[in-house]
Amino acid sequence: MPPAKVDDTANAPRSALIGPALALLVLAASLLLVWLYWRSAHAREMEAARVEFEARADEATALLGQRLGEYELVARGGVSLFASVARPSARQWRDYVDGLSLDRRYPEMVGLGFATYGTPGELAALQELLRDSGQGLFSVWPRGVREHYGAILYLEPHSPANVGAIGFDMFSDPVRNVAMEASRDSGLPRLSGQVELVQDRGVAVSGPAMLLMLPVYRFGDRPGSTAARRESLQGWVYAAFRVRGWVDATLRTMVQRPAMRIEDVTGGASRPLYDDLAREAPAFTTEGTLEAYGRTLRLEYRSRPESAITAGMTNLRSTVAVGVLASLLLFAVALVLARTHLRAERLAARMTESYRRSEQRFRAAMEYSAIGKALLDNHDRIVDANPAMARILGRPLEQLVGTRFDDWFLQGEDGQRRPGGVHRSTRSLLSEGGGLRQVQMTYAPVPGEIGEDFARLVQVEDVTDRLRAEAQVLALNRTLEARVQARTRELTSANQDLESFAYSVSHDLRAPLRAIDGFSRLLLERHGEAIGEDGREHLVRVRNAAARMGSLIESLLKMARLGRGGLKPAALDLSRMAAEVVAELRSNEPGREVDVVIEPGLSATGDPHLVRNLLENLLANAWKFTRDQVQPRIEVGRDGEEFFVRDNGAGFPAAYADKLFRPFQRLHAQEQFAGDGIGLASVKRIVERHGGTIRAEGAEGEGATFHFTLPETPQE
Numbered sequence: 028m029p030p031a032k033v034d035d036t037a038n039a040p041r042s043a044l045i046g047p048a049l050a051l052l053v054l055a056a057s058l059l060l061v062w063l064y065w066r067s068a069h070a071r072e073m074e075a076a077r078v079e080f081e082a083r084a085d086e087a088t089a090l091l092g093q094r095l096g097e098y099e100l101v102a103r104g105g106v107s108l109f110a111s112v113a114r115p116s117a118r119q120w121r122d123y124v125d126g127l128s129l130d131r132r133y134p135e136m137v138g139l140g141f142a143t144y145g146t147p148g149e150l151a152a153l154q155e156l157l158r159d160s161g162q163g164l165f166s167v168w169p170r171g172v173r174e175h176y177g178a179i180l181y182l183e184p185h186s187p188a189n190v191g192a193i194g195f196d197m198f199s200d201p202v203r204n205v206a207m208e209a210s211r212d213s214g215l216p217r218l219s220g221q222v223e224l225v226q227d228r229g230v231a232v233s234g235p236a237m238l239l240m241l242p243v244y245r246f247g248d249r250p251g252s253t254a255a256r257r258e259s260l261q262g263w264v265y266a267a268f269r270v271r272g273w274v275d276a277t278l279r280t281m282v283q284r285p286a287m288r289i290e291d292v293t294g295g296a297s298r299p300l301y302d303d304l305a306r307e308a309p310a311f312t313t314e315g316t317l318e319a320y321g322r323t324l325r326l327e328y329r330s331r332p333e334s335a336i337t338a339g340m341t342n343l344r345s346t347v348a349v350g351v352l353a354s355l356l357l358f359a360v361a362l363v364l365a366r367t368h369l370r371a372e373r374l375a376a377r378m379t380e381s382y383r384r385s386e387q388r389f390r391a392a393m394e395y396s397a398i399g400k401a402l403l404d405n406h407d408r409i410v411d412a413n414p415a416m417a418r419i420l421g422r423p424l425e426q427l428v429g430t431r432f433d434d435w436f437l438q439g440e441d442g443q444r445r446p447g448g449v450h451r452s453t454r455s456l457l458s459e460g461g462g463l464r465q466v467q468m469t470y471a472p473v474p475g476e477i478g479e480d481f482a483r484l485v486q487v488e489d490v491t492d493r494l495r496a497e498a499q500v501l502a503l504n505r506t507l508e509a510r511v512q513a514r515t516r517e518l519t520s521a522n523q524d525l526e527s528f529a530y531s532v533s534h535d536l537r538a539p540l541r542a543i544d545g546f547s548r549l550l551l552e553r554h555g556e557a558i559g560e561d562g563r564e565h566l567v568r569v570r571n572a573a574a575r576m577g578s579l580i581e582s583l584l585k586m587a588r589l590g591r592g593g594l595k596p597a598a599l600d601l602s603r604m605a606a607e608v609v610a611e612l613r614s615n616e617p618g619r620e621v622d623v624v625i626e627p628g629l630s631a632t633g634d635p636h637l638v639r640n641l642l643e644n645l646l647a648n649a650w651k652f653t654r655d656q657v658q659p660r661i662e663v664g665r666d667g668e669e670f671f672v673r674d675n676g677a678g679f680p681a682a683y684a685d686k687l688f689r690p691f692q693r694l695h696a697q698e699q700f701a702g703d704g705i706g707l708a709s710v711k712r713i714v715e716r717h718g719g720t721i722r723a724e725g726a727e728g729e730g731a732t733f734h735f736t737l738p739e740t741p742q743e
Contacts (some may be wrong), residue, residue, distance in 0.1 A: 046361070048222060048360060050365055051358070058352070072340050084328040099239060115248070120181040141179075142207075173198070176196050177196055178195065192224075206273070206321070216239055219240065222238060232269065236269045237266060241263060287329070308332060309332060312329050313327075399419045401416050402484055403483045426594075465489070544570055548570065603648065609646060622659065633738070645710060651725065659676065
């Protein structure tokens, strides 16, 4: 735990605190002046920002109205075309619109069209005229008999969506109808309310659309009365545009475009048309009104938040930063002058407190230490000692002070000490009861204060019990080594006896088996007809059982050989070794196709003969148990620290995974998959001899995977 800091100001005179107080007063006054300046300048900047914002809002309103005026000019060109030609053809209308380059000049405009006006009889005559002129059938929708129609006859640009809108009776739509009738009766352009364009039905678009309607009268005349206008009306040229595109195309050239909302307030109702207001509270807001072609649009503008405007006041921030920096510099100068006066007094107080605490720590370390400690002068006399030293020497502290330290120990021990540095030695002393005790001493130089004669600090630790315990451990280790050697000899003798027994059993069992097999074969060959078909079948079973017994004896011998002899580890290329084993399996069954995937670069360390035996058993099992699969597959690879051999064969129940590695444990019938149950037991013994582990995973009918580990470096 670190020591607490000393509060030097508590030891300083009260008059010395006046300097820091004056420095703080200077800092507060200068910062107040900077704040007052910033407040005044910030108010001026905000007012200038407000005026600029309102000017941009007025500019945006004017630009929007100007853009609508451009739409009117485009539409009036179409009106002029009808004035020059009684009824232009579809080709003439297309040529006119193509010459306007709407996609480049007015990309927000969906199309420029002409809607014909007429009664049902006039509409039928128009349809017959168009059909006779070879322009095809002109059908009007929505269907139904109405007093007047205002169907779209021409609409360009010639896009699939615009073509699909031709024939739509706009006069049947209430919103469009209001604008069309107002334009017809007044002879002036009229703007519709928000509508959904026929082209946008079923399509996700951003925001509503509007239509600018211009009336077209026969022969380009200008009727003077409402009745005359209704009688002379030929149709309407209209421009269809989306509101969001109108706003974005109009204001894209503004340097700082204001956030805005547009509402259609014609007739007192409020209908939103456009809104891109941010969620943050604005610094300023203003409103404008756009009277456009019979509609009243209210425009609400919002500025950026006050924080964003303030962040852009670079000059003001620089000025404030310079003022704050100057205030801090004044404060630093005043504080340095004040602290210089206190430095000497605080330094003296700190040194006094440090000395007192150092003395307390040293006394506490001497008093409560469990190790004996003593201060020695240059003549090796004890100047001071702790209670632990008194307990070790068996004398009171008063009796130790002033005596020679070496007199308390037996002569003839290692009492030599080097002139400087830390050194250790072990010596003996007699306890009060007369017993011999061993102590370990550590000498270290200790600088003393002026006028004092301390020279060394010695620490004494009684190690008698520890040395006795170490001696007992050494004796026990020698006894344990002898026991291990005796046990090793016993195990070696037992292994030799077991090996002799295995070979003896093999020889003694093989002789009767050969006799059974031989005499059964002779009986079958010479007297097969006499014993009948049942007898011959029994003899065949006897011979098969003898052969099976011989195979089991041979497997037992192979398993016994795995435990004999020492390992000869070497670097192994498991990929190459597995490929060789697979090649042998293919040569034994040349007609069988098995997909074998071997991961390249598999390497390990082990006995080449044993590891090859391991791969032969695992791959032979996989080869055998995939026999009934339509597309058999075997994989050899590595997953982290483990190698694996995986197949998609018969598999096994997961509950029987532990039985796979036991000798003679089989999970399938001999008639289904032949084998003696020794292969996986041999695999486990080989892996364990190399210090590795093996485990199996699988499911019945879904294949099996065997994971095993081998060391990457030779084991010592």
